[in-house]
Amino acid sequence: MNYFLSEEQKMIQELAEQIAREKIRPVRAQLDEAEAFPSELMQVLAQSDLFGVYIPEEYGGLGGGILENCLAVEQLARACIGVATSFAASGLGAYPILLYGSEEQKSAYLPDIAAGRRLAAFAVTESGAGSDVTAIKTTAVKDGDHYILNGTKQWITNGGEADIYSVLAVTDKAKGPRGASFFIVEKGDPGFGFGKKEKKLGIRASATRELVFQDCRIPKERLIAKEGMGFIIAMKTFDKSRPGIGALGVGLAQGALDIAVEYARKRVQFGKPIISFQAVQHKLADMATKTEAARALIYSAARHMDTNPPDASKVAAMCKVFASDVAVEVTTEAVQILGGYGYMRDYPVEKMFRDAKILQIYEGTNEIQRNIIGQELNKEYGRIKETFF
Amino acid sequence: MKIVVCIKQVPDAKNVRIDPNTHTLVRQGVESIINPFDLFAVEAALRLKDRHGAHVTAITMGPPQAEEALRDVLSRGVDDAVLLSDRAFAGADTWATATALAAAVRKMGDVSLIFCGKQAIDGDTAQVGPELATILDIPYATFVKELNLDGPDHLKVVRRTDEGTEVWRLPLPALVTVLREVGDPRVPSLKHKMRAKKATLPVWGIQDVGLDQDRVGLSGSYTQVVKVFSPPRRADRVMLQGPVEDQVEQLYRYLKEAKVPGL
Numbered sequence: 227m228n229y230f231l232s233e234e235q236k237m238i239q240e241l242a243e244q245i246a247r248e249k250i251r252p253v254r255a256q257l258d259e260a261e262a263f264p265s266e267l268m269q270v271l272a273q274s275d276l277f278g279v280y281i282p283e284e285y286g287g288l289g290g291g292i293l294e295n296c297l298a299v300e301q302l303a304r305a306c307i308g309v310a311t312s313f314a315a316s317g318l319g320a321y322p323i324l325l326y327g328s329e330e331q332k333s334a335y336l337p338d339i340a341a342g343r344r345l346a347a348f349a350v351t352e353s354g355a356g357s358d359v360t361a362i363k364t365t366a367v368k369d370g371d372h373y374i375l376n377g378t379k380q381w382i383t384n385g386g387e388a389d390i391y392s393v394l395a396v397t398d399k400a401k402g403p404r405g406a407s408f409f410i411v412e413k414g415d416p417g418f419g420f421g422k423k424e425k426k427l428g429i430r431a432s433a434t435r436e437l438v439f440q441d442c443r444i445p446k447e448r449l450i451a452k453e454g455m456g457f458i459i460a461m462k463t464f465d466k467s468r469p470g471i472g473a474l475g476v477g478l479a480q481g482a483l484d485i486a487v488e489y490a491r492k493r494v495q496f497g498k499p500i501i502s503f504q505a506v507q508h509k510l511a512d513m514a515t516k517t518e519a520a521r522a523l524i525y526s527a528a529r530h531m532d533t534n535p536p537d538a539s540k541v542a543a544m545c546k547v548f549a550s551d552v553a554v555e556v557t558t559e560a561v562q563i564l565g566g567y568g569y570m571r572d573y574p575v576e577k578m579f580r581d582a583k584i585l586q587i588y589e590g591t592n593e594i595q596r597n598i599i600g601q602e603l604n605k606e607y608g609r610i611k612e613t614f615f
Numbered sequence: 616m617k618i619v620v621c622i623k624q625v626p627d628a629k630n631v632r633i634d635p636n637t638h639t640l641v642r643q644g645v646e647s648i649i650n651p652f653d654l655f656a657v658e659a660a661l662r663l664k665d666r667h668g669a670h671v672t673a674i675t676m677g678p679p680q681a682e683e684a685l686r687d688v689l690s691r692g693v694d695d696a697v698l699l700s701d702r703a704f705a706g707a708d709t710w711a712t713a714t715a716l717a718a719a720v721r722k723m724g725d726v727s728l729i730f731c732g733k734q735a736i737d738g739d740t741a742q743v744g745p746e747l748a749t750i751l752d753i754p755y756a757t758f759v760k761e762l763n764l765d766g767p768d769h770l771k772v773v774r775r776t777d778e779g780t781e782v783w784r785l786p787l788p789a790l791v792t793v794l795r796e797v798g799d800p801r802v803p804s805l806k807h808k809m810r811a812k813k814a815t816l817p818v819w820g821i822q823d824v825g826l827d828q829d830r831v832g833l834s835g836s837y838t839q840v841v842k843v844f845s846p847p848r849r850a851d852r853v854m855l856q857g858p859v860e861d862q863v864e865q866l867y868r869y870l871k872e873a874k875v876p877g878l
């Protein structure tokens with residue numbers, strides 16, 4: 227379908243697709259099997275300028291927005307969402323700085339992130355604080371010109387691999403939801419270490435680790451915006467990043483659909499290619515329709531989000547929930563179409579099926595996304611004096 | 616330092632068929648790609664540029680659509696590109712091609728290093744590089760797998776030969792033809808891609824490079840293709856595996872089965 231992309235946007239798409247095809251596809255099975263972080267691919271991506279598509283030109287980026295980022299992520303995800311997640315998580319880590327950082331912070335960190343010289347990560351989750359972000363226990367206490375952080379973050383994508391971490395910590399417990407703040411912590415800061423690397427069902431090329439803060443001392447200039455802004459920054463960051471999770475879903479679904487159609491055209495049973503059976507055709511038809519619907523939603527939502535609209539949270543949640551559900555459905559059906567072969571590691575759909583599940587969990591579970599959409603609907607309709615009926 | 620990389624557009628080997636009667640390539644409707652070995656030449660040049668700084672110019676002799684190949688390498692970080700294109704160049708053999716390229720390199724002036732791929736996958740002659748160096752009267756090394764500058768005006772290369780590897784030190788200016796071992800071609804970058812899209816590429820014809828009609832193209836070619844045929848298939852090869860004792864055992868059995876006299 228023609229989505230009326232600009233020349234520049236098409237170039238981003240084309241380049242990301244080339245990297246996915248030439249560099250990621252040949253190694254994805256190996257990375258998955260070895261649970262190996264794709265350092266070399268991160269360097270390829272760095273050299274391609276793709277890390278900077280959404281970062282303003284004055285900080286070394288290309289000055290695009292969410293749509294540009296989604297276009298890159300989608301193409302990378304066609305080959306492997308483990309690799310694409312590592313790429314996208316750097317953006318997630320960068321957004322608190324991009325949205326709320328001081329001029330000094332932006333010029334200190336964004337050019338490196340845009341060039342892919344340093345990876346970023348985003349650290350909110352703890353063992354007792356998943357969906358309920360307000361339950362975090364990690365603390366940051368001011369001590370003269372420094373803050374001292376204590377606590378443990380869990381399941382942080384790019385943990386141990388990234389150099390720059392946006393970390394949420396409690397600065398004033400008494401203030402409740404206004405008592406948390408974001409900090410920039412760098413790999414190598416005193417008292418900052420990493421826990422074990424998690425063993426996962428899918429996206430095994432991405433690194434997921436604990437971050438451990440033991441009297442970790444950082445200069446007070448590492449506070450992002452003001453004390454108490456933490457949860458607002460987290461929410462605004464998710465508004466920017468969730469369409470990207472949708473793009474991961476669209477890319478993954480497209481990758482699985484491509485394989486399923488190709489396979490169905492070649493696989494012969496009862497003397498005919500299985501694509502000639504209506505049951506198979508209908509599955510493929512639904513897969514293609516859902517994938518295209520998800521793409522149409524992501525692209526138009528991303529364009530809309532780039533205008534900073536008031537309904538950003540709702541639309542971002544819609545992107546995430548819809549496209550991730552589509553990715554799970556489409557990859558499940560792709561395995562079904564490949565039958566026993568689909569269940570074997572010889573074909574990539576086995577991995578895609580395992581990979582898809584994470585999209586319904588991280589960056590806020592799909593239940594939480596539906597909560598957000600529902601709450602926003604309640605608010606919106608509450609403001610309307612007179613309804614249509 | 617000025618570096619020139621010679622590249623060539625070739626039909627995509629994956630989709631090429633051979634005409635069973637004429638034994639020539641059926642090129643109609645086949646997509647063109649950059650000769651894969653030339654992409655290694657580009658990579659070798661860009662790596663040298665990354666390490667020591669250099670100005671890298673790509674050149675190709677071909678029809679107007681060969682511009683596409685030049686834009687591709689510009690998008691990978693080559694600084695500028697020249698298209699040698701003129702009806703008079705048509706039908707050139709390797710010598711006439713090298714003659715045209717040599718004239719273009721002379722026109723650029725002050726070139727320290729020329730990179731070529733080890734061979735083009737359509738003609739497979741591996742001659743243009745050496746001929747170009749011969750015409751320019753500069754030293755050359757073929758089948759190079761590693762290279763680096765050795766002091767300000769020498770190049771050290773490792774070449775692969777049938778017998779093993781050789782290390783050479785060449786005074787600059789020089790020409791090398793490279794193998795895939797020099798490094799995987801990098802992907803384009805967005806910034807270079809945008810620059811490549813907008814770039815205007817100079818097109819040089821025979822007058823621009825100061826050549827006469829009779830020295831280029833078909834009329835400047837010494838070779839004529841009289842007949843094209845498929846070479847006879849080489850005999851099957853078997854790689855013996857396992858510990859040496861087993862391999863000797865296996866080899867003995869093979870020779871015996873082949874009824875080698877005396878066994």
Ligand SMILES: Cc1cc2nc3c(=O)[nH]c(=O)nc-3n(C[C@H](O)[C@H](O)[C@H](O)COP(=O)(O)OP(=O)(O)OC[C@H]3O[C@@H](n4cnc5c(N)ncnc54)[C@H](O)[C@@H]3O)c2cc1C
Binds near residue numbers: 355382589597
């Ligand atoms: C591979 C991976 C990578 C991750 N990367 C990062 C990262 O980079 N940074 C980071 O900060 N975090 C990261 N996370 C954490 C992730 O965001 C959380 O796992 C997620 O938010 C859910 O939290 P939880 O796992 O504690 O589940 P819980 O919150 O315990 O939820 C369990 C179940 O209860 C449901 N539930 C909970 N509350 C409600 C409610 N109010 N209404 C309805 N249903 C509810 C949930 O939807 C879910 O089904 C990552 C997680 C994984 C697995």
